[in-house]
């Protein structure tokens with residue numbers, strides 16, 4: 001007979017191994033193939049994740065806008081208005097109703113623009129188009145910001161924002177060729193609103209602003225758009 005005495009408890013022991021793989025352990029072929037196998041299993045997930053992240057970033061932070069008139073119909077040069085900088089001129093006759101294009105810029109929530117970029121780069125405001133509120137709601141649709149991360153306007157608007165991590169980097173590299181001309185940003189406003197020869201209509205929900213010729217324009221005329229009563233004109237002439 002065996003006496004059924006309580007057996008001494010076996011102590012479980014474990015050894016903690018350092019997580020990092022040393023070069024020596026990587027030279028172990030068995031371990032190396034396990035690591036390769038794990039990486040191969042992870043690869044599809046990594047690729048899918050990157051694809052989803054890239055697509056969403058592109059969708060939200062892409063530069064919008066496009067020209068609807070050929071390049072040689074317009075000329076960018078010094079404005080007829082003293083100290084107004086560059087202006088946009090008709091290179092040929094443009095009949096009333098001619099579509100010029102959709103205003104360029106990255107669609108940015110109004111608050112994000114107001115609380116971040118406007119604070120750090122106030123000069124960007126001259127070129128930022130504030131969209132109307134979505135009809136029938138108090139929701140603000142946002143602004144179209146065609147300036148770069150420093151608030152500077154250049155000939156093309158690239159996408160990207162500070163809201164999505166690495167967004168600006170992606171638009172400087174992977175999506176670098178996807179950029180929109182900022183020609184329409186050079187249209188000044190007339191000395192009196194009645195002298196405007198360009199007008200705009202907005203498809204607010206789509207975030208689209210169409211610029212069109214509002215009266216017959218002859219070759220050589222400067223194009224003018226009235227900016228509206230809320231535009232900040234405090235920097236005019238400086």
Ligand SMILES: C[S@@+](CC[C@H](N)C(=O)[O-])C[C@H]1O[C@@H](n2cnc3c(N)ncnc32)[C@H](O)[C@@H]1O
Pocket residue numbers: 079081082083084085086087126127153185186187188189190191235236237
């Ligand atoms: C949308 S930008 C027009 C393009 C700008 N002139 C440029 O060189 O890029 C608006 C800015 O142009 C200037 N501007 C436009 N119309 C003006 C006017 N009637 N008088 C003085 N400055 C004007 C102001 O500096 C204004 O903030």
